[in-house]
Amino acid sequence: MNIPFSPPYIDQDVLDEVMNTLQSGWITTGPKVKQLEQLSAEIAGVQHALCVNSWTSGALLVLKWLGLQDGDEVIMPAYTYSATALAVLHSGGVPVMVDINEDFTIDPEKLAAAITPKTKAIITVDVAGWPCDYNRINHILQQNSVKQIFAATSDVQEKLGRPLLIADAAHSFGATYMSKPATLGADITIFSLHAVKNITTAEGGVIALNLPSGFDNGDVYKWMRLNAMNGQTADAFTKTQKGNWRYDIVSDGLKINLTDVCAAIGLAQMRKYKSQLLPDRRRVFDHYCSFFKNKDWAIMPPSKDPDRESSYHLFLLRIKDITEAQRDNIIQLVAEAGAATNVHFVPMPMLTLFKQKGYDIANYPQAYDNYHNEISLPIYSQLTDEQCTFIEEQIEKAYITVVK
Numbered sequence: 313m314n315i316p317f318s319p320p321y322i323d324q325d326v327l328d329e330v331m332n333t334l335q336s337g338w339i340t341t342g343p344k345v346k347q348l349e350q351l352s353a354e355i356a357g358v359q360h361a362l363c364v365n366s367w368t369s370g371a372l373l374v375l376k377w378l379g380l381q382d383g384d385e386v387i388m389p390a391y392t393y394s395a396t397a398l399a400v401l402h403s404g405g406v407p408v409m410v411d412i413n414e415d416f417t418i419d420p421e422k423l424a425a426a427i428t429p430k431t432k433a434i435i436t437v438d439v440a441g442w443p444c445d446y447n448r449i450n451h452i453l454q455q456n457s458v459k460q461i462f463a464a465t466s467d468v469q470e471k472l473g474r475p476l477l478i479a480d481a482a483h484s485f486g487a488t489y490m491s492k493p494a495t496l497g498a499d500i501t502i503f504s505l506h507a508v509k510n511i512t513t514a515e516g517g518v519i520a521l522n523l524p525s526g527f528d529n530g531d532v533y534k535w536m537r538l539n540a541m542n543g544q545t546a547d548a549f550t551k552t553q554k555g556n557w558r559y560d561i562v563s564d565g566l567k568i569n570l571t572d573v574c575a576a577i578g579l580a581q582m583r584k585y586k587s588q589l590l591p592d593r594r595r596v597f598d599h600y601c602s603f604f605k606n607k608d609w610a611i612m613p614p615s616k617d618p619d620r621e622s623s624y625h626l627f628l629l630r631i632k633d634i635t636e637a638q639r640d641n642i643i644q645l646v647a648e649a650g651a652a653t654n655v656h657f658v659p660m661p662m663l664t665l666f667k668q669k670g671y672d673i674a675n676y677p678q679a680y681d682n683y684h685n686e687i688s689l690p691i692y693s694q695l696t697d698e699q700c701t702f703i704e705e706q707i708e709k710a711y712i713t714v715v716k
């Protein structure tokens with residue numbers, strides 16, 4: 313067998329949508345992006361969602377809107393992909409990393425303890441599609457003690473009166489919290505539409521706005537759309553309408569808009585996300601569950617409880633009582649047998665850049681614990697039950713070879 317880790321879902325509907333865009337006479341930001349924004353807002357349960365060309369650029373835009381300044385702090389879990397921290401570094405901020413719970417989500421008590429007068433935002437991460445404890449985190453952010461030490465340095469911050477809660481939902485499009493889209497747990501949620509994500513536009517991202525009263529999400533959407541395209545008052549599509557040539561540049565905007573050609577890929581997928589693609593992912597997840605739940609050496613990843621349901625982005629299998637080196641050997645043996653697996657994530661404090669900046673994995677014991685024995689199993693629509701069985705058997709075989 314030859315089982316890749318995460319091939320994109322490209323069916324006839326995707327091909328037709330892309331071809332239709334290519335032949336339409338308009339290929340950059342235009343009607344397809346608009347449709348993708350409407351559909352993602354609908355699934356995310358919000359009124360306004362802006363498409364951009366990656367999660368990372370979306371985070372840069374949100375931090376620009378917030379008015380993040382040099383030296384401002386942004387709290388985040390140590391256990392995430394480095395883009396979460398890089399977006400803060402690029403914005404002049406300082407990533408303040410805290411440890412996670414065993415379920416891979418940020419530890420709310422550690423988050424609370426890390427808040428200082430310099431804290432301007434929190435970025436939570438729904439690792440593998442499993443939502444964070446948003447009620448607990450919002451409760452912390454609403455405490456008087458947090459509001460009293462908050463030192464606003466921009467109009468947006470003044471209006472908010474507390475740190476902004478941004479959800480890194482790169483993995484969790486379609487996840488639910490308290491029977492509603494998990495998006496409603498944060499002020500702003502950013503999805504990734506990168507090639508390996510549940511919905512992809514090759515590269516892309518969506519900013520879903522759920523700001524509290526006092527903010528007009530429609531106005532914020534307009535600000536962000538303008539600042540995602542050079543701060544230019546008329547976008548290229550509008551300018552092509554006859555006689556509509558005049559424009560102004562009113563701010564030092566970024567250039568991070570999504571193109572219609574890319575949006576077309578995601579649009580065709582998103583139309584069948586809830587009816588087909590998400591249930592497909594759940595089928596694969598459940599297949600793995602029914603095999604591994606009976607193995608006394610397997611630690612199961614979270615997927616569903618009365619409050620939350622995952623978007624089934626990845627299956628984060630953990631194996632009891634193995635070392636990092638044994639985990640790596642298992643991955644190697646399974647790869648030689650024909651199946652690609654992966655690790656999500658190497659905690660940021662273990663990566664060179666962050667080590668050089670003084671972060672130390674010794675301060676994040678749960679992050680290391682979750683990482684050292686973790687193997688991510690592939691989840692995607694095209695995976696057949698037969699392939700799932702093959703992966704399960706190969707993992708067990710490799711485990712026995714390496715450990716026994």
Ligand SMILES: Cc1ncc(COP(=O)(O)O)c(C=O)c1O
Nearest residue numbers: 366367368393395482504505506
């Ligand atoms: C948790 C997390 N955050 C952010 C990102 C960055 O997403 P993008 O590549 O769309 O910028 C990723 C991408 O893999 C991710 O896994």
